[in-house]
Amino acid sequence: MHVLGVRDGGAGGDALERVVDRVVDRLSERGRVGVVRYDATIADGTHAGESLTFGGDVTYDLGVDGDWAASGTGMSVGDALDSLSTDCKYAVVVGVRSLRHPSIVVGEAVDDRITEGPVLATIDGPADLEFDDLIARLEAAEPHESLQSLVARVKRSPSADRAGAIATFTGRVRAKDSDDDARTEHLEFEKYEGVADERMAALEADLEARDGVLEVELYHRTGVVADGEDIVFVVVLAGHRAEAFRTVEDGIDRLKDEVPLFKKEVTAEDEFWVHDRP
Template sequence: MQPISIVGPGAADLAGSLADRLDGRVAVVDAAEPEATDGGVGVRDENSEPGTTPDASAHTAIALDGDGSWTGRGRVDGLDDLLDGLAPDHEYLIALGQSRLRVPTVLLGEDLKESAVPGPVIAAADAPAAVDVEALLAEIDAAEPWITRETLVDRMTDGADADRAGAIATFTGRVRARDAPDDDRTTHLAFEKYEGVAAERMDVIAAELTDRAGVFDVRMHHRTGVIEAGEDIVFVTVLAGHRREAFRAVEDGIDRLKDEVPIFKKETTEAAEFWVHRQE
């Protein structure tokens, strides 16, 4: 799923223009006007009547309530969980009124042009009409997609060797708040990739692990940007004939990713901010 965040006055107008132009299923998550659905959630598909959601151009539209959570497929307390739930069924997501998402972001309004946001700023303008929509569409499609563990597993099980596999093993790395009970709490980590080199190295590792006897497919993904305590960082998934081959490949995959892939980590705690050298 390709996500984009639009922040500032007129975000909904720009979202409507984009949703009409994007080729695929589009979800719109609107946190700017939670009263639109009386604190609940509106969801529609292609067969629903227009005008029943915050954005009638979307295939799925969700309005968040005042505390930033939503109801529908169960209550979700984090925006990452929300995006993870939408990713398998949508090609695009447009988030409105959320300034903390680490996804490509459009800033609207004079006051927001220089705002610091976790994700890359791909456009900034005083008003929606000043945004080059064609250029924005190209930026969205070129951006890093929102990948989930379930996305990787689904891709593996759709493969030609899936009917020979008796095991799927996965590893998920997440941001821990503390190493020890008396440590300062980690609020977030920030990851930067050596562009191109990191992806190429992960592809090599996955291919070498897939060459092992009994291993049919290996996929991995490391998120970048600001990731908060409790949120997911990295996934390694393995499709194999038996559990032993699957477990070994998962363990070797994450070990090699941490040792060989140029990804740099800055940690922010309640007391300090510092770059973290590879030590795990």
């Protein structure tokens, strides 16, 4: 699922909503769209970020063909995106200043609390949007995947009728190896552009060629991943549990060995690229 943030750079609520409506209408021509709205005024002044749990509600509406809305006290934007990722092609996030996904800014007011992800456009209103360029750049960015979205994808496999097992692995950022270690604040991952994606696809194909294995999904985040957040997922659809378990274990081992990803670790005391560490 591709995620696009829309935030107010000073144009005001009416202009922001007209942009959101236009963006959702155009994206819905290409697939199902989820909309996540966050109102910072209900968060007791807390700076809203994707990894934060808000004091108020995050509400989300499902696409132009959806007829319901849901809200959850204490739900994070990440939680809402995970929920939408199972059956939406796009998500539009409104009102979050700090987002690792691409965003557009409505208005040009100076704001030091800028979005963490790339700004695709700064505009005054919907007439300024260049949709072909916007969609191309949005779809070139890293998508939002969750364990739920990958499991949902393999369940939709044409081979699902022959499947008796789904096995998964989730890797996450570990704060410490032992009590005496300096706490890891976050990891930062970079990939060897082009090569990493090719190796990942080749690895999936090789694992799917095994007897009894029907579908394999591998996903590894890039960029900054905070303490406690998920980094990597392996999902295997198989005829029986034995081949599912074996393939999950081999999948994560080979991903770490064969896919060129570079990791920087930032602790409370130091930062270093792991491949440079003696």
